[in-house]
Amino acid sequence: MLNNKQKRALRREAHSLKPLFQIGKEGMNEQIITHVDEAIEKREILKVNLLQNCMEDKHEVAAELAEGTGSEVVQVIGSTIVLYRRSKDNPGIELPK
Template identity: 60%
Template sequence: MLNNKQKKFLRSQAHHLNPIFQVGKGGVNDHLITHIKEAIEVRELMKVTVLNNCVEDKHEVAEALATGASAELVQVIGKVIVLYKESKDNKTIVLP
């Protein structure tokens, strides 16, 4: 569980990142979660965009992605979700 200071730090680190994945009308599925797990292990911090044609609520999508990828939900702002998971092999982010 991240505290507020750590979330603020991660939000500042994620500001310049571009979203890697998009959730569309297909919603959250096992295929998407598998790819997010692989990418977050390498990057630790990533953004995901929820497209306008997604029928699910963006907060439900964020929770489903975070739970499925065993990651921490840092922020949902607009249609962008920020996820964090400490990497086992590629640790680059040091939390305060």
């Protein structure tokens, strides 16, 4: 579980990142979760963008992605979701205590 100081540091880290995935009118599916899981293992932090034609609630999508990938939701702002999970192989982001 991330504390506020860690979330603030991760938001700072994610600020300059571009969204890697977009979720549209098809909504969530297992394929998206699999791809996000693979990407988050390599990058540790990533952004997912929800398109305007996505009919699902952004907080529900964020919770579903976090549960499916074993990651934590850092932030949901506008139509962008920021996720974090420490890499098992190559941890690169040092979180404050």
